[in-house]
Amino acid sequence: xxxxxxxxxxxxxxxxxxxxxxxxxxxxxxxxxxxxxxxxxxxxxxxxxxxxxxxxxxxxxxxxxxxxxxxxxxxxxxxxxxxxxxxxxxxxxxxxxxxxxxxxxxxxxxxxxxxxxxxxxxxxxxxxxxxxxxxxxxxxxxxxxxxxxxxxxxxxxxxxxxxxxxxxxxxxxxxxxxxxxxxxxxxxxxxxxxxxxxxxxxxxxxxxxxxxxxxxxxxxxxxxxxxxxxxxxxxx
Amino acid sequence: xxxxxxxxxxxxxxxxxxxxxxxxxxxxxxxxxxxxxxxxxxxxxxxxxxxxxxxxxxxxxxxxxxxxxxxxxxxxxxxxxxxxxxxxxxxxxxxxxxxxxxxxxxxxxxxxxxxxxxxxxxxxxxxxxxxxxxxxxxxxxxxxxxxxxxxxxxxxxxxxxxxxxxxxxxxxxxxxxxxxxxxxxxxxxxxxxxxxxxxxxxxxxxxxxxxxxxxxxxxxxxxxxxxxxxxxxxxx
Numbered sequence: 468x469x470x471x472x473x474x475x476x477x478x479x480x481x482x483x484x485x486x487x488x489x490x491x492x493x494x495x496x497x498x499x500x501x502x503x504x505x506x507x508x509x510x511x512x513x514x515x516x517x518x519x520x521x522x523x524x525x526x527x528x529x530x531x532x533x534x535x536x537x538x539x540x541x542x543x544x545x546x547x548x549x550x551x552x553x554x555x556x557x558x559x560x561x562x563x564x565x566x567x568x569x570x571x572x573x574x575x576x577x578x579x580x581x582x583x584x585x586x587x588x589x590x591x592x593x594x595x596x597x598x599x600x601x602x603x604x605x606x607x608x609x610x611x612x613x614x615x616x617x618x619x620x621x622x623x624x625x626x627x628x629x630x631x632x633x634x635x636x637x638x639x640x641x642x643x644x645x646x647x648x649x650x651x652x653x654x655x656x657x658x659x660x661x662x663x664x665x666x667x668x669x670x671x672x673x674x675x676x677x678x679x680x681x682x683x684x685x686x687x688x689x690x691x692x693x694x695x696x697x698x699x700x701x702x703x
Numbered sequence: 704x705x706x707x708x709x710x711x712x713x714x715x716x717x718x719x720x721x722x723x724x725x726x727x728x729x730x731x732x733x734x735x736x737x738x739x740x741x742x743x744x745x746x747x748x749x750x751x752x753x754x755x756x757x758x759x760x761x762x763x764x765x766x767x768x769x770x771x772x773x774x775x776x777x778x779x780x781x782x783x784x785x786x787x788x789x790x791x792x793x794x795x796x797x798x799x800x801x802x803x804x805x806x807x808x809x810x811x812x813x814x815x816x817x818x819x820x821x822x823x824x825x826x827x828x829x830x831x832x833x834x835x836x837x838x839x840x841x842x843x844x845x846x847x848x849x850x851x852x853x854x855x856x857x858x859x860x861x862x863x864x865x866x867x868x869x870x871x872x873x874x875x876x877x878x879x880x881x882x883x884x885x886x887x888x889x890x891x892x893x894x895x896x897x898x899x900x901x902x903x904x905x906x907x908x909x910x911x912x913x914x915x916x917x918x919x920x921x922x923x924x925x926x927x928x929x930x931x932x933x934x935x936x937x938x939x
Contacts, residue, residue, distance in 0.1 A: 535778075538771040542817070544824035566862045573820030576860050580816050581778070584809030588780035608860040616859050620852040624812050624844040626802045 477501045477591035478637075479582045480529070484520030485664045486684055487597035487640055490652035492527050494639045495595045497655050503589055504529045505582050509574075510540025510548045515672040519663040526661060535581060545571040546666070553667045555677035559686070562679055566605045569666055569679065575608035576617065583621045583634055592635060599640045599648065614638055645687025653693065660696035673700040713737045713827035714873075715818045718768070720756030721900045722920055723833035723876055726888035728763050730875045731831045733891055739825055740765045741818055745810075746776025746784045751908040755899040762897060771817060781807040782902070789903040791913035795922070798915055802841045805902055805915065811844035812853065819857045819870055828871060835876045835884065850874055881923025889929065896932035909936040 478500040482488045495502050504524040506517055517534060524532035543549040546568040554567055575598065582594045598609040607613060618636045622628035640648050652659065664684045665674035674681050676699040688695040714736040718724045731738050740760040742753055753770060760768035779785040782804040790803055811834065818830045834845040843849060854872045858864035876884050888895065900920045901910035910917050912935040924931040 533777065535774040536772055539820070541769065541771060542821050542824055544820070566865070570862055571820075572823040572861060573816050573857075576816040576856060577813065577820065580809050580812040584775070584780070584807075584813065585778050587808040588778055607862055607865040610859070613856065613859040616852065616856040620812060620849065620856045621809075623846070623849040623852050625808060626806055626843055629802070629843040 477503065477589055478593040478595055479503045479505055479586045479589065479591050480595040481578055481582055481597065482506050482520045482524060482529075482532070483597075484516040484518070484523055484662060485597070485680070486645075486652070486659060486662050486687075487599055487648060488520075489523045489527070489597075489657055489659070489662045490648050490655075491595050491597035491639060492523065492529065493652055493655040493657045495637075496527050500593070500595075502527070502529045502595075503585065503591065504532045505578075505585060506532065506534045507537050507578060507581070508534055509537040509571075512547060513663065513666055513668055515668055516663045519661055522661045526658065533585065537577065539571060539574065539577070542572060545569060547571050553678050555667075555675065557679055557682070559682070562605055562683070566607065567679060570606050573608075575606075575613070579617050579621070579636065583625060586634060587625050587627045592632065593637050594634060595637045595639070597640050598638050599643065599645075601642060601644050611638075611641060614641075644690070645683055646690035649687050649691040649693065653691075658696070662697065664697075669700055671698075673698045675700065713739065713825055714829040714831055715822045715825065715827050716740045716765070716831040717814055717818055717833065718742050718756045718760060718765075719833075720752040720754070720759055720898060721833070721916070722881075722888070722895060722898050722923075723835055723884060724756075725759045725763075725833075725893055725895070725898045726884050726891075727831050727833035727875060728759065728765065729888055729891040729893045731873075732763050736829070736831075738763070738765045738831075739821065739827065740768045741814075741821060742768065742770045743773050743814060743817070744770055745773040745807075748783060749899065749902055749904055751904055752899045755897055758897045762894065769821065773813065775807060775810065775813070778808060781805060783807050789914050791903075791911065793915055793918070795918070798841055798919070802843065803915060806842055809844075811842075811849070815853050815857070815872065819861060822870060823861050823863045828868065829873050830870060831873045831875070833876050834874050835879065835881075837878060837880050847874075847877060850877075880926070881919055882926035885923050885927040885929065889927075894932070898933065900933075905936055907934075909934045911936065
């Protein structure tokens, strides 16, 4: 039987190996949580991020790192999982205006649903996710109203939820700018050289510097007044 | 780009190959929907149901049948995916009282999230699911309040939802008894001999006749006054 033995201590942390989820893990660790990190091999073209996620989980003292397979590439509909071109050099205003082709249908719902399932099995009460509604790519599943609705769904659809042991979705970066996220991570000792954000890395894993993820990341480092430690193959 | 080209016609149907989902597919077909059936190889011990799902999809004229892999057995916490004993011979009152060990953490949330993702890619507006809140095993993710919360989440977390092309979760069996479900299916010409419900089949795929799924099914056929056409290895 599932028992939520100490909900204030165990947490499932969704970890892509990117800047945001790495900072989120550092925050959960700083809060004293025992962190169970969850990543997905979902057919993403930037699969190098899984190796980075493993390195980050090890460095930040995660209790465990579980990588689950998903067949999202068989569903398609995204430049990250299908043979569509990743947009490059978009202006920030453009990112704010429309949902880009790098949007993956249902991704965060699927990720969170697995995180809740694992949390229920582990007896964890919290799920940490590094979504951000400020410096982000316009994905609908990164918005606070989505997270609130998902939390309600999770508590109605699980044994633990029905039995009154409530799951909480924690999104500590939700209202931070990229600059603030980076400053917070650096204050917690995060080595951003371990992380990977680019949607279109080359064979050596070097970032393109031009996709939305790279541009948001570079803007954040510039505003924080710090050099981004990862390798770029082109850089403006 | 995703376009919901004709939402009243295309539908994603979650199909396990069991009695309920097969009847649900027959209802969707009778309503004139072009049905895209979705099944999951999730590490279930009753994996024979996937072959039955394929047979059912073919017989009922589904447009496509997609089987996606999930690593739910690596999450565990259920008698259907881990090495726990499937309960046998439970009284109906007992089924109504407590959530059994065959409950799979997060299962319907994960299934529905994939269904919505595929619906978005296909341009489908409806997702059919064969859940039932009357003659069921007490699973929290089969209740109307869960489905309503999930529908809200899906519409907030997807591009199509945000753009106003609403997803609808259809659960036509929700308030039917097993007897009513069987009568409806038979009226629509369903061959229940193709279906599989048992949680603990033998190597030849014969049903045990004693697990919750078998007992609910047998009770339904008995009340409908019809003989269940599937093979049982023991029968009370």
